[in-house]
Amino acid sequence: MGYQTPYAPTRTELSNCIQCGLCLPHCPTFRLTGKETDSPRGRLTAMSAVLDGIIEIDDTFEETLSFCLGCRACEPVCPSMVPYGRTLEGARAEIAAQRGGVARRFRAWITVSWLGSRAMMNSITFATALVQRCGLARVAPSRFRTGLGGLRRIRWKTPSLQGKRFEPEGAPVATVGFLVGCIMGPWFGEVHQASISLLVRAGYRVVVPPGQTCCGALAAHDGAADGASRMASHNVKAFGDVDYVVADAAGCSAHLKDYAHWVPPDEMGNWQVKDINELIAEAIEGGRLPRSTRRRGGAALQHPCHLRNAQRITDQPRVILEAAGYDPSDIDPMCCGAAGFYSILRPETSAHLGKNKVKEIRQTESTVVASANPGCEMQLRSHLGEGYQVLHPVELYAQALEEDSETTA
Numbered sequence: 001m002g003y004q005t006p007y008a009p010t011r012t013e014l015s016n017c018i019q020c021g022l023c024l025p026h027c028p029t030f031r032l033t034g035k036e037t038d039s040p041r042g043r044l045t046a047m048s049a050v051l052d053g054i055i056e057i058d059d060t061f062e063e064t065l066s067f068c069l070g071c072r073a074c075e076p077v078c079p080s081m082v083p084y085g086r087t088l089e090g091a092r093a094e095i096a097a098q099r100g101g102v103a104r105r106f107r108a109w110i111t112v113s114w115l116g117s118r119a120m121m122n123s124i125t126f127a128t129a130l131v132q133r134c135g136l137a138r139v140a141p142s143r144f145r146t147g148l149g150g151l152r153r154i155r156w157k158t159p160s161l162q163g164k165r166f167e168p169e170g171a172p173v174a175t176v177g178f179l180v181g182c183i184m185g186p187w188f189g190e191v192h193q194a195s196i197s198l199l200v201r202a203g204y205r206v207v208v209p210p211g212q213t214c215c216g217a218l219a220a221h222d223g224a225a226d227g228a229s230r231m232a233s234h235n236v237k238a239f240g241d242v243d244y245v246v247a248d249a250a251g252c253s254a255h256l257k258d259y260a261h262w263v264p265p266d267e268m269g270n271w272q273v274k275d276i277n278e279l280i281a282e283a284i285e286g287g288r289l290p291r292s293t294r295r296r297g298g299a300a301l302q303h304p305c306h307l308r309n310a311q312r313i314t315d316q317p318r319v320i321l322e323a324a325g326y327d328p329s330d331i332d333p334m335c336c337g338a339a340g341f342y343s344i345l346r347p348e349t350s351a352h353l354g355k356n357k358v359k360e361i362r363q364t365e366s367t368v369v370a371s372a373n374p375g376c377e378m379q380l381r382s383h384l385g386e387g388y389q390v391l392h393p394v395e396l397y398a399q400a401l402e403e404d405s406e407t408t409a
């Protein structure tokens with residue numbers, strides 16, 4: 001039957017793989033099982049076999065791709081620059097189109113209709129705050145407990161930033177369109193506050209366009225391709241005429257950088273996408289943001305897959321932490337196992353990877369942990385337990401500057 005949708009992996013993308021196997025040692029699922037079918041090369045071979053009509057999209061194919069974390073650790077090490085993340089999204093879109101299923105349709109409804117609706121997110125936020133306060137997280141099914149246990153304290157309601165505009169301190173450097181996102185606004189509002197205050201201080205005019213929606217990353221990763229495409233088009237129109245579109249969640253900034261795959265070329269905006277780490281590190285290095293002179297000790301630096309592998313951003317969070325007065329210790333870049341729905345769909349593998357990550361963090365002897373992605377943050381907090389502070393690098397930096405200004409006042 002082959003592929004049927006416009007999102008399918010193409011022959012050009014798949015034929016780039018020269019079967020060298022250099023990606024295998026970097027793939028967490030291959031390291032867990034040692035099986036070729038659980039490796040990037042094996043998955044690409046399976047995708048090519050569907051394209052050539054050798055195999056059908058069946059249970060085995062679906063299992064092969066659903067075990068993949070989508071961490072993209074196979075991409076930076078690939079000498080042929082195979083766009084593995086793109087092919088995975090395309091293959092999952094095909095699985096969704098050809099096999100359907102109640103569970104997948106339910107997930108598509110969550111990723112598109114729930115995450116894409118502010119009213120729905122407000123209701124979910126209220127319900128989550130209630131679950132936290134009643135202690136119901138302890139009796140939730142185990143596959144949901146990890147996510148719930150890793151949440152920050154959720155407020156009943158967070159005022160929306162949409163439609164707001166923040167003028168820069170001094171002459172404007174550029175105009176930034178700020179992505180509020182789906183869960184970042186109501187559940188990680190402190191990260192947004194830190195990001196916007198630092199951008200303004202660094203000379204950026206920040207506009208938060210009204211009418212923007214979730215970036216669509218979770219929908220795209222899970223095969224809800226039509227919904228992801230609609231969300232991307234919607235956001236491109238909402239952002240209009242800005243210099244940069246900025247996100248402070250690594251999964252969102254990585255997906256925004258892939259919008260050219262989801263939006264027709266004549267609809268794409270002229271802006272560049274930046275992760276917040278990029279603009280803040282650049283402002284520190286350019287002298288537009290200060291370096292703290294106070295030393296604050298060690299901080300374990302976790303590199304989210306969608307920052308390190310999808311965007312190749314590794315130095316900038318370190319620059320930010322050093323400017324905040326921390327001595328960062330890099331921890332092994334292997335995926336922490338959060339991976340969107342993965343912790344719910346494959347709780348054992350997810351927990352195994354989460355526990356490995358926590359071991360590495362404990363070895364650094366730092367109780368401050370920096371992570372620039374909400375899913376990773378929740379996974380780490382949940383597995384670390386009490387006694388650790390897990391925050392976004394820009395939050396740690398904004399807090400440090402605040403402390404410094406209080407000390408000198």
Ligand code: SF4
Nearest residue numbers: 027068069071072074
């Ligand atoms: S995305 Fe991650 S889990 Fe999937 S094949 Fe690549 S390295 Fe392996």
Ligand code: SF4
Nearest residue numbers: 017018020021023078
């Ligand atoms: S490193 Fe790249 S070219 Fe080599 S097997 Fe992996 S995906 Fe294929």
